[in-house]
Amino acid sequence: MIKNEKIKASEVHVTGLHGEDLGVMLTKEALLLAKQLKVDLICTSLMSSPPPCKLIGAGQAKQEAQQEKQQARKREQAPKVKELRLTPHIEDHDLETKRQQAERILQGGDAVLLVVKISGKEGAKAKELLETLTKDLSSHGRKHTGIQLSGKQAAVQMDPI
Structure with a gap:
């Protein structure tokens, strides 16, 4: 200058x-x-x-x-990926809290990795939980990956809009 x-x-x-x-x-x-x-x-x-x-x-x-x-x-830095862990048997209030946390992270410009720990035959319930969460968060972020079921966890990554 x-x-x-x-x-x-x-x-x-x-x-x-x-x-x-x-x-x-x-x-x-x-x-x-x-x-x-x-x-x-x-x-x-x-x-x-x-x-x-x-x-x-x-x-x-x-x-x-x-x-x-x-x-x-700020524009140079790649968005950080922050992980939120859940279980398939999460209570409604706790789920709402996690959804609000994910919203705050997405609004802050970072990506969110939603991970549901599963054991046994809870895969379908975990997938359903992740689908509802991604639908709720669609106004703040978009899916980077599809819902991935692997071994003992189901995960989906959402990037900020």
Whole structure:
């Protein structure tokens, strides 16, 4: 980010504090205007001629740059997969609690792996439980995998929308 006296162009296209177009002016005039208003003159791109610049309150430019960095870092990170364990004989209240936990995780941007521990012939009941949960959570996430029955557990992964 190039600001104030570090701008080397002879002319710049200036945008005001509230987004109004102030037009093309000499860099010296733009700097003078910035000093009068007690703000910074920030060059947004060097790829055009004259380069576009905008007037931004002192310190606000640094804050915007930090926010952009944080957003970029957040977008880079792959969503974490968080596991919620259940049993086929779960009570209604406990099931509601797990559903709310899954909603919060999905709204936070992470994926949820719903796992039902099974023993014996509880596979059908576990599959039914996972189907109802995925239907309830469909407004917050979508299935990444189908319901997988394997050995002693049934699992389904849901990704945030």
